[in-house]
Amino acid sequence: MVSTDSMGRITAWSADAERLLGYAPEEILGTYATGLLAAKLPVAALRSFVRRREWSGGIAARHRYGQGVPLTVHASPAQGTDGEIGWIVMASSAEPVVQGTAAPALASWVLEQLPVAVAFHDRQNRMVSASHLMLMQMGMTAAQQRGRPLREFSPGETFDTTDALTEEVLRTGKPHVQELFNQAPGEIGPRAHSLYITPVKDPDGQICGATVTVIDTSPHRKARQRLALVNDASTRIGSTLRPDRTAQELADVSCGDFADFVCVDLLEPVLQGDEPNLRPEDDGVTLYRAGQASVLDGHPESLTECGRTSRYRKDTPPAEALVQGRSSRHRLDDPRYREWVASLPGGSHMVETHGISSVMMVPLRARGITLGLAVFLRHRNPELFDEDDLLLAEEIAARAAVCIDNARRYTAQRNTALTLQRNLLPRHLPHEPALEVASRYLPADPHTGIGGDWYDVIPLSGARVALVVGDVVGRGIQASATMGRLRTAVRTLADVDLPPDELLTHLDDIILHHDVGLPGRSGGPGSDDMWATCLYAVYDPITRRCSVARAGHPAPVLVAPDGTVEVPDLPAGPPLGMGGLPFETTELELPENCLITLYTNGLVQSRRHDVESGLRRLGQALHQSPGRPLEEVCDTVLDTVLLDEPDDDVALLVARPSRFDASQVATLDVPPEPSAVSPARQWAGTQLTAWELDDAAFVTELVVSELVTNAIRYGQPPIQLRLIRTTSLICEVTDSSNTAPHLRRARVYDEGGRGLLLVAQLSQRWGTRHTTRGKTIWSEQALPEPFMPTTATGRA
Structure with missing residues (x-):
């Protein structure tokens, strides 16, 4: 028996075909069947092949060693899984039967040795004969099946469907292909099969029967499912830069058709962005449950809730898998697995209640670092995990481990940036009797939390206080580091008690000649468009006067005790780093119980509105501020002015100055x-x-x-x-x-x-x-x- 696809390539080659023509399957599969011909095909055969009709007759084939072999063949068209029409060819030697071998005996051998489940039905849909493999799948003998339709063997959905389809093929003469899922006797689970039903016609084209061919496609279906799972994992795992969220995505992807319960545990340093250090001499391993998923509601198989930690001794399978970096597969009868389960509180009860039958433990490793452990369980699926399943779990875990390590590295960088930002900005504003202050800082990127805006309150001699707000153009660690340098320079210059205009002049010189490190600057004036702005104000509580100078920064907003909002007309001055232009100091006399508000342009300006509308909303928020606590004032300003997420960093400093009387x-x-x-x-x-x-x-x-x-x-x-x-x-x-x-x-x-x-x-x-x-x-x-x-x- 030989089968071909629609292009004439050989797709099946029986053992009898090898004995008849001498070709081994590995030599002939995939080659064109026309290469076996020793002579041209008869015209009737060519006509039947073109019209996709059955044909029987004699041909001459070429033996492997070159001699011609006369054959009697019967070719039937058959539709493949791709919908194309191929051929099934039954061939026998046309030479005299040797040693008394009869055609019925040869047919019996073919049916017994045929590696495909095939059944032959007559015009009344009664089974005439079947291959040995078909009889095994049906669970009966040849005597039991001969002369009876399928529905009489075992009434059920599968046989009833096949019987109905066969009758339709016998009636219409059109072949039919269908996918079936059934469970053969002795098997632990259903398998996938492709059902081919092909009409059998005589030379006159009359339908005289049908062939029913069943091919087990379970391995191919599993391969497609595994490939789909790997593809799903590559798109769903790693959607965020959070290690715990990535672990949960791994559990969600793996749970369902592949595993009935999945839990992902991470080493605790991974969540803080640190690199874990596993040592074989440690007494045990502490793991943090970062994610889990189950086919059952409420994760009843779990012995540890998400967000909790558990510790495993070093001689247990999870600890060994982590320390050694090797995956392991266990069954219920594994003594070490049962001993470990028995040591867990409620472990034995959980295994018996849910019928846990198979377990896989796969360490999460990326870039030479072990990050955690993924555990896969089966209890509803009767099939035990095999080596192919372990390879698939390792493939998915490897992809997830890279995503988790990326998230860990991002967490480490973010922690570093946040630590830098917290240390560069004032943690606590000084307690000054000359004025009451409150502040807010909002980064444009809430995930990184860093930027180049800053504020400061600096005590000066004579009970005076300096208020500073600045903005380094740009964002990120470089802008934040530059902000720290400028803030340090401002505090150093303020300690010398320089007037505001002189302080800004010195700060401008520092940027120009001492390479303070503004983002993008390669040295020298005008070398780049990255600059910084700053406003420096000094308040004297004895004279109630405030000296203000600004370098390209927005002017402060003054609120009188009666709620009148005013933006004083102050010389703008050039941004820091321009060089060559002077700064001017303006003296303002502040009334008692007034408010002075300093801010960066991220508060009033964005891509969605201009500065004028932002300043208008700021004035509306400050109009009702006199007498209110400054913390409430800050919250009101942010809620009123910022309609959505800011495009730039926002620094806000609100001060209520006071005056020293004669008693002080x-x-x-x-x-x-x-x-x-x-x-x-x-x-x-x-x-x-x-x-x-x-x-x-x-x-x-x-x-x-x-x-x-x-x-x-x-x-x-x-x-x-x-x-x-x-x-x-x-x-x-x-x-x-x-x-x-x-x-x-x-x-x-x-x-x-x-x-x-x-x-x-x-x-x-x-x-x-x-x-x-x-x-x-x-x-x-x-x-x-x-x-x-x-x-x-x-x-x-």
Whole structure:
């Protein structure tokens, strides 16, 4: 028996065909059947082949060793699974039968040895004969089946359907192909078969019977299912950059046709973005249940809930699979598997209740790192896991492991970026009695959480406070690192007590000449379009004046106590990094209980609206802000102005300044005479007594004596002494000289040089700041019982 496809290529080659013509199956399968001809086919045969009709007759075939072999053949068209018409050819030798072999015996041998399940039916749909393989699949003998239709053998859906289809083929003469799923006697599960029903016609074209051919396609169907599962895994696993979500996707993809229950456990460091370190000498392994899926509702097979951890001893199958990095397959009768299950709380009960029959444990490994373990169970599916199933599970687990490792690496990078951002931005705003502040920071990318915007509140001498808001163009780690450098530079320059315009000028010089690292800059002015903007404001609670300068940054918004919103007209100044253009300082007098709002352009500008509409919504949000807590003000601003996710990072700083009254500040004009030192010292002691700060009188009188003496000796009149009581005690001496003193260590026989050293030792901090009319030397002392500061908060 030989079968061909629609192109004439040989697709089946029986053992009798090999004995008849000498060709082994591996030599002949896939070749064209015309290559076996030793002579041309008869014209009747060609006509029948063209018309797709049965034909019987004699032909001459070529033996493997070259001699011609006369054959008697019967060729029948048969439709394949692809819908194309092929041929089934029954051939026998036309030479005299040797050693008394008769045609009935030969036909019996063919039916017994035919590797295809074939049955022959007559015109009345009664089975005439069948191959041995067909009889085995039907579970009966040849005597039991001969002369009876299929429905009489075993009434049921499969045989009834086949019988009906055969009768239709006998009636219409058209072949039929269909997929069937049935379970043969002795098999543990249903199998897939392709059913071919082909009419048999005589030379006159009359239908005299039909052939029923059944081919087991279960291996091909399994192969297609496995390929579909791998393809499904490649598209569904790794949709996010979260290790736990990726683990759940692996469980969801694998559960169903492949496994009845799947759980995915990850090593705990993987979830934090760290690289796990498994060592064989460890006593056990702790795993985090990241995902699980079941064909049953509620995952009753699970002994650990998602989000919980479990620990396995090093001699258990899961720990060995993890440490050794090798997959394992277990059955219910495996002693080590049963011992491990028995050691689990409720393990034996779970196995018996659900009938767990087969288990696979596959480690999740990527780039040489073991990340976790995937466990596959079967209890509803009666088939045990085989080696092909283990290879498929390893293929899916390998794909998932790469996605989990990508998520782990992303988590590590994100944690690094967030740590950098948290350390660069102020964690807690300082408690300043001069003003109450609140802040917000919103990154444009909520997943990475990093950007180049920043804000800061810097305490200055004389109870003054500096407010800073800046924006580095760009985003990501580089912009965040650049922001940290600029913020550090601003704090360093602010500590020198520079005016706002001079501070921005120095900051601009630092960017231009010291390569602070703005994103995209290759060095030199104008080398790139990546810059930074900044607004620097200094508030003095004694004079209630605010000095503001900005470098290409949006102007602040002022809210009067009556709710009037105003945007002061301040010189914009060039962005930092442009160079060559000056900055200007503007003096603003702030009324009591007003609000000053500083922000970056990400708050009021986006692709969906312009700056004017953003500023209008900001004014509406601030209109009702007087008297309200600043935390509520910040929330209201963000809710009102940001209609959706911001396109750029947003930094918001809201401050409510206060004024020091006469009870907190005392001033004394000092004559430029050495005799004025003692009265100044006595005045300071009297003022501290009035403030009930007698404990600080001794140190204060000593500091006043040294600072006033230096001003009289080296400075120029007028000289003024000022004491400021806040959370600390500040002593300031101002004169008209621009010469600043320097701290030095006096030699043994020097008469002077020890005053500033003494002040530095007795004070919490001290310094010098220059003004337009001279200089001020100040000293700050910590009070024994500091006043309660106004609350200042910051939140991102």
